[in-house]
Amino acid sequence: MGVYAEWRTGLPGVLAWRRDVGPAGSTARILPDGCLDLMWRDGDLLVAGPDTTAQLAVSAPGTRWVALRFAAGIGPAVLGVPAAELRDLRVPLTDLWPAAACHVPDDDPLRGLHRLVTARWRRPDPLVTGIAARLRSGTPVAAVAAQTGLSARQLLRRSQESFGYGPKLLGRIMRLQRALGRAQAGVPFATVAAEEGYADQAHLSRDVKELAGVPLTTLLS
Numbered sequence: 001m002g003v004y005a006e007w008r009t010g011l012p013g014v015l016a017w018r019r020d021v022g023p024a025g026s027t028a029r030i031l032p033d034g035c036l037d038l039m040w041r042d043g044d045l046l047v048a049g050p051d052t053t054a055q056l057a058v059s060a061p062g063t064r065w066v067a068l069r070f071a072a073g074i075g076p077a078v079l080g081v082p083a084a085e086l087r088d089l090r091v092p093l094t095d096l097w098p099a100a101a102c103h104v105p106d107d108d109p110l111r112g113l114h115r116l117v118t119a120r121w122r123r124p125d126p127l128v129t130g131i132a133a134r135l136r137s138g139t140p141v142a143a144v145a146a147q148t149g150l151s152a153r154q155l156l157r158r159s160q161e162s163f164g165y166g167p168k169l170l171g172r173i174m175r176l177q178r179a180l181g182r183a184q185a186g187v188p189f190a191t192v193a194a195e196e197g198y199a200d201q202a203h204l205s206r207d208v209k210e211l212a213g214v215p216l217t218t219l220l221s
Helices: 073-080 109-119 126-136 141-148 153-164 167-184 191-196 201-212 218-220
Strands: 005-008 014-020 026-030 036-041 043-046 055-059 066-068 090-092
Touching: 014 109, 036 109, 036 153, 066 109, 090 201, 109 153, 126 141, 126 153, 141 153, 141 167, 153 167, 167 201, 167 218, 191 201, 201 218
Parallel strands: none
Antiparallel strands: 005 014, 014 066, 026 055, 036 043, 036 066, 043 090
């Protein structure tokens, strides 16, 4: 599989990650998380939009990946594109920016990516980050609308622009992430289902299979 690592950057809501693929190559299952990624892959610059279901990323032997991952709602303002236009896509950065603005030195791609983002940085919208935080904590969609002073239609529009999909789907994706984290920590599936708002363990299993493409036991293995 190779070596993977991630760490915080000096930009709020932005993580850096890198992956050096080993000689056997790799196939990685990328779960939906509401994030956008700006990626350098062996000299190519790509943008990964927000996924609605798991994606399989196939990498040839020796591939080098370096990237910045924007938390839900932060990337679109920097990239200058509504998140919905990037949903379930992987596109060259040159499709979004002028080619002259898309240069990253191969000897230090992380610094180059950071420079590109810093030059276009926009302070995160508190309304948008507030919506994401509430959904991440499990707040029901109707309560999110009431707490932010948005109508259901306004919340839907802002969510599609900022996250790539509506608040209901983002809430499901956030719940999947919470459930997976607790299951990885050894919490019984039935307890995870009850405490994370699933109707029962069967509901948890169906939701995981729909969003991740495989059963929860497969993810944990």
